Amino acid sequence: MAQSLTAMADTIAPRRVVRGDALFHGLCFSAAVLLMATLAGLLVALVIGGWPALAHFGPGFFTSSVWNPVTDEYGAAGPIVGTLVTALLAMLVALPLAVGIAVFLVEFCPAALAHWVGIAVELLAGIPSIVYGMWGLFVLAPWFAEHVQMPLMLAATPGGWIEWLTQGVPNGTNIFTASLVLAIMVLPFIATVFRELLLSVPGHVREAAYGMGCTSFEVVRAIMLPYVRRSAIGAVMLGLGRALGETMAVTFIIGNSHAFPKGLFDSGSTIASTIANEFAEANGTLHISALVALGLVLFVITFSVLAVARMLLAREKF
Amino acid sequence: MARLTDPARYARRKAANAVFVTLTSLATLVAVLALVAILSSLLVNGLGGINLAAFTTDTPGGGEPLGTGGLRNAMVGSLLMCGVGMALAVVIGILVGTYLAEYGEGNRLASAIRFLNDVLLSAPSILIGLFAYELFVVPFHGGSALAGAAALAILSTPVVTRTTEDILRLQSNQLREAGMALGAGKGLVIRAIIWRASRTGLVTGALLGFARMSGETAPLIFTNAGNQFFAAKLTGLTASLPVSIYNFALSADENWRRLAWVAALVISVAVLSANIIGRALARGSKQS
Numbered sequence: 228m229a230q231s232l233t234a235m236a237d238t239i240a241p242r243r244v245v246r247g248d249a250l251f252h253g254l255c256f257s258a259a260v261l262l263m264a265t266l267a268g269l270l271v272a273l274v275i276g277g278w279p280a281l282a283h284f285g286p287g288f289f290t291s292s293v294w295n296p297v298t299d300e301y302g303a304a305g306p307i308v309g310t311l312v313t314a315l316l317a318m319l320v321a322l323p324l325a326v327g328i329a330v331f332l333v334e335f336c337p338a339a340l341a342h343w344v345g346i347a348v349e350l351l352a353g354i355p356s357i358v359y360g361m362w363g364l365f366v367l368a369p370w371f372a373e374h375v376q377m378p379l380m381l382a383a384t385p386g387g388w389i390e391w392l393t394q395g396v397p398n399g400t401n402i403f404t405a406s407l408v409l410a411i412m413v414l415p416f417i418a419t420v421f422r423e424l425l426l427s428v429p430g431h432v433r434e435a436a437y438g439m440g441c442t443s444f445e446v447v448r449a450i451m452l453p454y455v456r457r458s459a460i461g462a463v464m465l466g467l468g469r470a471l472g473e474t475m476a477v478t479f480i481i482g483n484s485h486a487f488p489k490g491l492f493d494s495g496s497t498i499a500s501t502i503a504n505e506f507a508e509a510n511g512t513l514h515i516s517a518l519v520a521l522g523l524v525l526f527v528i529t530f531s532v533l534a535v536a537r538m539l540l541a542r543e544k545f
Numbered sequence: 546m547a548r549l550t551d552p553a554r555y556a557r558r559k560a561a562n563a564v565f566v567t568l569t570s571l572a573t574l575v576a577v578l579a580l581v582a583i584l585s586s587l588l589v590n591g592l593g594g595i596n597l598a599a600f601t602t603d604t605p606g607g608g609e610p611l612g613t614g615g616l617r618n619a620m621v622g623s624l625l626m627c628g629v630g631m632a633l634a635v636v637i638g639i640l641v642g643t644y645l646a647e648y649g650e651g652n653r654l655a656s657a658i659r660f661l662n663d664v665l666l667s668a669p670s671i672l673i674g675l676f677a678y679e680l681f682v683v684p685f686h687g688g689s690a691l692a693g694a695a696a697l698a699i700l701s702t703p704v705v706t707r708t709t710e711d712i713l714r715l716q717s718n719q720l721r722e723a724g725m726a727l728g729a730g731k732g733l734v735i736r737a738i739i740w741r742a743s744r745t746g747l748v749t750g751a752l753l754g755f756a757r758m759s760g761e762t763a764p765l766i767f768t769n770a771g772n773q774f775f776a777a778k779l780t781g782l783t784a785s786l787p788v789s790i791y792n793f794a795l796s797a798d799e800n801w802r803r804l805a806w807v808a809a810l811v812i813s814v815a816v817l818s819a820n821i822i823g824r825a826l827a828r829g830s831k832q833s
Contacts, residue, residue, distance in 0.1 A: 247733065248730035248731050248733070249732075250732070251731075251732030251735070251736065252648060252731070252732060254640060255641070255643050255644035255648060256644055258637050258640035258644065259644040259645070259654075259655070259658050260658075261637065261641075262637065262641050262658060262661070262662060262665075262702065262703075262706065263657070263658050263661055265665075265676075265699055265702075266665060268676065268680070269673070269676045272675070272676050272679040272680065273672070273675065273676070275679075276675070323572065324572045324575055324576065326572075327569040327571070327573065328569070328576055330569045331566075331569035331570050331572065331573045334569075335566055335570065336573070344573055344576075344577065346821070347577050347580050348576060349820065349821075349824060350584075350817055350820070350821075351576060351579065351580050352820075353756055353816050353817050353820040354583060354813060354816070354817070355759075355760020355761070355762070355787070355813065356670075356760065356761070356762065356763070357760065357762045357787055357790050357791060357809070357812075358583070358587065358760070358790075358809045358812070358813050359583070360794075361790065361805065361806070362582075362583045362586055365590075365794075366582070366586045411579045414576060414579075415576070418576070442558050442559065442562035443562055443565065443566065444558075444561055444562040444564075444566075445558070445562075447565070465667060468667050469667055471669070472667075472668065472669020472670070472671065472672070473669070474669065474670060474671040474762075474763040475763055475787075475791070479794070479795070499669060499671045502671055502675065503671060503766060506675070506678075506766075506767055507766055507767060507770060519675060519679075522671070522675045525672060526672055529667075529668065529669055529672075530664060530668070533663075533664045534660075534664055537660060537663045537664060
């Protein structure tokens with residue numbers, strides 16, 4: 228009996244096919260392992276490349292804000308703070324907007340219009356970073372300098388907090404405008420995820436709330452947002468992860484100075500913009516190593532944020 | 546009960562709701578206005594430069610009179626890198642996506658790879674650039690179009706993987722069982738039936754991958770820093786649209802700045818149409 232079954236199996240699936248199957252399985256498996264190795268390789272390359280600078284400066288690398296290629300001294304505090312500040316500011320602007328867009332599209336917008344607005348938001352996500360950079364540098368920054376920054380600086384009382392906040396060269400390229408452009412860039416990503424989340428709220432839950440006489444505002448605030456809370460935090464982290472690592476747009480607009488920014492309208496730098504600006508021209512081994520070490524810092528920050536985001540979103544399809 | 550029927554309270558709730566509706570529509574308006582502002586400044590500054598010369602002449606040197614030169618070498622370099630990068634990303638991405646969808650059920654390793662892929666999906670492109678630099682530029686003592694293409698491939702493989710996995714999971718198990726009942730092995734079923742049934746979705750993945758890579762600048766400035774002249778060799782430096790924008794936009798040369806806008810327009814049109822076509826295909830295949 229056993230023998231005849233084997234014979235049957237052989238006629239159904241000749242050995243050639245079985246071998247081909249194993250080969251194909253192996254091929255898919257190796258591609259998957261290659262992808263994993265890439266991420267591991269990325270980490271290893273950053274650690275190896277950044278080690279000389281980290282060993283040379285020790286913990287001072289993270290606390291010093293002196294970044295001077297001429298004297299070969301590198302402290303990363305300026306870019307690290309710049310990265311965190313711009314990303315957080317961007318999220319502060321983008322989050323309310325993204326929630327607003329998602330709620331509008333799900334609750335209030337006529338279906339025909341929602342389709343087009345959805346496409347517009349997708350387009351916003353598709354525009355390359357460098358185009359955002361050009362727009363920020365040539366359109367937003369001059370406008371901002373003329374219509375916001377200068378009037379504010381003129382109106383500021385000497386010694387007041389507005390003066391402290393608005394100090395800097397009035398050319399529109401500063402931490403604040405960089406954050407604004409970042410906000411526009413991450414907005415579509417957060418809005419899209421939020422929209423999907425709100426759509427995932429079961430209809431009967433919403434209808435029950437409406438049936439009780441709730442207004443739309445109350446349904447959204449008391450029923451829908453709490454329902455998607457956990458994933459919503461994931462969506463925010465996802466946006467934050469993008470904002471932290473965004474490179475070209477920020478490089479164009481932030482003004483690129485390595486000192487601690489003194490105010491909101493002062494020029495600054497982020498980790499990504501520093502690497503983009505200096506890597507190609509870096510000559511000294513310590514300089515290159517310091518830039519790679521910066522990359523390692525960015526890796527650790529973004530990957531922890533993104534990992535938490537993915538865990539919270541736990542396999543929702545975005 | 547009195548509180549519920551209190552007209553003042555009802556008016557307040559209605560007013561709060563009206564404010565809320567207004568605010569959400571304003572938020573939407575802000576996003577749409579931002580898109581309009583960006584697209585219109587692209588058209589205003591770039592459309593004037595779209596002419597035959599833009600496609601047939603190479604990038605000019607500095608100080609040339611306004612209106613000279615074009616972007617031929619940059620376009621060819623971009624196409625070359627994106628072509629090679631796409632080929633790599635599509636092959637590896639589809640294989641990984643297939644592994645995750647077809648072989649990864651209840652498999653710890655597959656879950657780990659899926660997680661890492663999702664993280665790589667939003668990883669900062671500048672880090673991919675640093676990695677590609679260490680891997681493909683340092684050993685060869687110089688950048689090349691191939692190094693740039695490899696960086697772009699690493700960048701968009703996760704996009705292709707993700708789309709592939711999603712689309713393969715949409716196929717019904719009956720399709721797989723029908724194939725097996727005909728005596729085909731699992732591998733053959735995947736290749737001859739599942740892949741074929743998911744063709745549109747796979748094309749979508751490729752298009753989205755293309756959209757992700759074609760506008761990327763950060764990974765290229767370390768790996769393929771540009772070339773003022775015409776070159777179409779994988780082992781040498783070539784120009785590319787994003788790097789040309791980067792170099793030209795920040796210069797004081799007016800002719801260069803003009804070309805930066807033209808390049809920005811060209812690249813945006815390419816990326817946005819790839820995005821739109823890809824998503825339209827995805828929507829169409831989900832409905833049918």
